[in-house]
Amino acid sequence: MRAIEVNDVWYRYPNQKEYALKGINFEVEEGEKVAIIGANGAGKSTLLLHFNGILKPERGEIKIMGDSDVRWMRSKVGLVFQNPDDQLFCPTVFEDVAFGPLNMGLPEEEVVKRVENALKAVGLSEDGGVKWSERAPHHLSYGERQRVAIATVLSMGVDILVLDEPTSNLDPKMREDLMELLLTFPYTVVVATHDIEFAAEVCERIVVMDKGEIVEEGVAERILSDMELLRSVGLRAPTIVRIFEELGIDEKPVRFHDGVETLKRLKQIRINQRGGDPTT
Amino acid sequence: MSIESENMKRSMSEGNANNLIHRLDPRAKLLSLMGLVVAVVLSDPPSVIPQFNPSTFFPYLFVILLLLSLATISKISLITLLKRSMVVIPFSIVVALFLPFFGNGDVVVDLVFGSLALSSHGINTFVGVVVKSYVCVMCIILLTMTTPFPSIIKALGWLRVPETYLQVLSFLYRYMFILMEEVTNMKRARDSRNPNKARRIWYIRTAGLIAGTLFIRAYERGERVYSAMVSRGYEGRMPSLGRMRMGMKDWIFMCMFITVSAYILV
Numbered sequence: 001m002r003a004i005e006v007n008d009v010w011y012r013y014p015n016q017k018e019y020a021l022k023g024i025n026f027e028v029e030e031g032e033k034v035a036i037i038g039a040n041g042a043g044k045s046t047l048l049l050h051f052n053g054i055l056k057p058e059r060g061e062i063k064i065m066g067d068s069d070v071r072w073m074r075s076k077v078g079l080v081f082q083n084p085d086d087q088l089f090c091p092t093v094f095e096d097v098a099f100g101p102l103n104m105g106l107p108e109e110e111v112v113k114r115v116e117n118a119l120k121a122v123g124l125s126e127d128g129g130v131k132w133s134e135r136a137p138h139h140l141s142y143g144e145r146q147r148v149a150i151a152t153v154l155s156m157g158v159d160i161l162v163l164d165e166p167t168s169n170l171d172p173k174m175r176e177d178l179m180e181l182l183l184t185f186p187y188t189v190v191v192a193t194h195d196i197e198f199a200a201e202v203c204e205r206i207v208v209m210d211k212g213e214i215v216e217e218g219v220a221e222r223i224l225s226d227m228e229l230l231r232s233v234g235l236r237a238p239t240i241v242r243i244f245e246e247l248g249i250d251e252k253p254v255r256f257h258d259g260v261e262t263l264k265r266l267k268q269i270r271i272n273q274r275g276g277d278p279t280t
Numbered sequence: 281m282s283i284e285s286e287n288m289k290r291s292m293s294e295g296n297a298n299n300l301i302h303r304l305d306p307r308a309k310l311l312s313l314m315g316l317v318v319a320v321v322l323s324d325p326p327s328v329i330p331q332f333n334p335s336t337f338f339p340y341l342f343v344i345l346l347l348l349s350l351a352t353i354s355k356i357s358l359i360t361l362l363k364r365s366m367v368v369i370p371f372s373i374v375v376a377l378f379l380p381f382f383g384n385g386d387v388v389v390d391l392v393f394g395s396l397a398l399s400s401h402g403i404n405t406f407v408g409v410v411v412k413s414y415v416c417v418m419c420i421i422l423l424t425m426t427t428p429f430p431s432i433i434k435a436l437g438w439l440r441v442p443e444t445y446l447q448v449l450s451f452l453y454r455y456m457f458i459l460m461e462e463v464t465n466m467k468r469a470r471d472s473r474n475p476n477k478a479r480r481i482w483y484i485r486t487a488g489l490i491a492g493t494l495f496i497r498a499y500e501r502g503e504r505v506y507s508a509m510v511s512r513g514y515e516g517r518m519p520s521l522g523r524m525r526m527g528m529k530d531w532i533f534m535c536m537f538i539t540v541s542a543y544i545l546v
């Protein structure tokens with residue numbers, strides 16, 4: 001079954017002439033990790049809000065796991081907003097993570113268990129002596145808030161995790177931690193971002209948006225090595241791709257480690273061609 | 281984050297302190313201290329004039345001593361508690377300023393030939409209002425310093441305070457610091473783009489701009505927060521887990537306060 005199905009969706013904000021989404025078509029398979037990339041104002045956030053029924057298309061249709069009922073959509077899709085301060089509105093972390101499950105009418109013990117598991121899943125387990133669940137969201141660091149924000153939707157038992165610009169305020173370490181977290185997640189993940197490197201590391205498929213339309217989609221290796229395409233929509237290829245381009249190498253790996261491996265291989269080939277003596 | 285708001289955040293109880301008073305059921309604390317506040321408000325004012333009678337001050341001194349000893353048990357700095365309770369004094373003085381001119385006791389000082397006079401009853405009421413407000417605010421501050429804000433909200437909910445009002449309160453608690461931070465940032469942005477020493481009028485005008493912008497930002501944030509709530513199944517009610525339990529200690533605490541309140545009233 002398809003996790004997300006978007007059929008010819010048009011959307012215009014109230015009192016606006018211009019459409020923010022102009023006939024969007026795309027699909028996400030279950031278990032897939034997809035990045036939606038595009039410059040500022042391309043319509044990424046607008047599209048994500050549709051996955052949860054917060055915005056309703058003017059024309060067209062959205063189906064989540066085969067159904068377009070709003071309640072169903074909300075129980076399946078966990079939407080993590082760009083700014084965790086918008087997502088975390090309760091006085092304590094516990095209440096925030098429990099908010100979704102309680103609204104679903106689950107019994108108390110189940111809620112407590114879910115909160116624990118969700119916090120554990122984002123690396124904020126209680127064993128370290130830190131009582132995460134009792135802390136106030138505004139006392140947490142930005143990266144911690146982001147994790148709690150993800151936990152608030154995981155606790156609802158969603159199957160699809162949708163994140164809007166998850167890396168926009170993270171330091172390099174936090175960003176890498178988030179990458180690892182998402183890579184190990186057993187969920188369908190959709191990320192809207194203009195952090196190209198992040199998209200390359202985490203997602204196998206890339207959707208490129210520009211001015212409310214999808215201009216191209218495909219596997220990460222093809223899309224992210226297409227420098228022309230990315231430039232035309234106001235984005236840049238990953239640094240590793242640009243290095244390979246500068247060096248005039250045809251092969252263009254998009255992930256950092258693939259790039260390093262390729263360079264090592266090329267070096268080895270040259271050494272072998274010279275007769276196995278690297279010092280000459 | 282600015283230093284002031286950092287300090288303020290720290291001063292609001294976070295529930296990590298682990299001693300007797302902090303661990304009491306919030307409902308017990310809320311009821312006890314509210315009861316005491318009511319008793320203090322309803323008690324007879326002290327007598328300063330025509331005869332200064334120190335014994336009429338004893339109940340208030342007794343309450344202050346009680347609060348201070350509770351503060352000692354809770355490891356709260358007494359100076360902080362006494363000083364923080366002072367904030368109310370200017371307000372109560374302003375509010376009570378005209379009381380001495382009313383009241384039907386004997387005239388003490390005749391200012392304008394009988395038409396404007398200070399009465400003894402009025403002066404006593406004035407002193408009473410100032411002293412009582414100080415004691416009451418001290419009760420409230422002790423409560424907030426020993427009880428995490430979310431627990432107070434929960435206790436208020438148990439007392440059937442309207443849900444909407446409590447939601448507004450908890451949002452205020454959650455977003456106050458963020459809004460303060462936004463104001464600080466906007467003020468910095470303003471000042472950093474103004475190399476010359478500014479005139480007062482400029483400050484007033486830009487303060488207006490900042491207030492307006494803050495309003496719009498708060499409004500838009502409200503919309504975003506609402507989306508976040510709706511996407512997690514919000515339908516108008518804040519769900520909560522009932523995890524409060526009254527124990528022996530809580531009942532003893534309440535009995536103690538009822539006794540004290542009765543003593544003050546009689």
Ligand SMILES: Nc1ncnc2c1ncn2[C@@H]1O[C@H](COP(=O)(O)OP(=O)(O)OP(=O)(O)O)[C@@H](O)[C@H]1O
Pocket residue numbers: 013014016020038039040041042043044045046047194
């Ligand atoms: N509440 C709103 N009212 C009116 N127009 C809006 C609103 N929100 C967004 N838009 C417009 O819709 C278009 C798409 O915006 P959207 O926020 O979806 O872009 P985005 O791809 O998420 O951009 P960014 O990378 O900056 O987050 C933009 O032209 C924007 O100006």
Ligand SMILES: [Mg+2]
Pocket residue numbers: 044045046164165
């Ligand atoms: Mg956006």
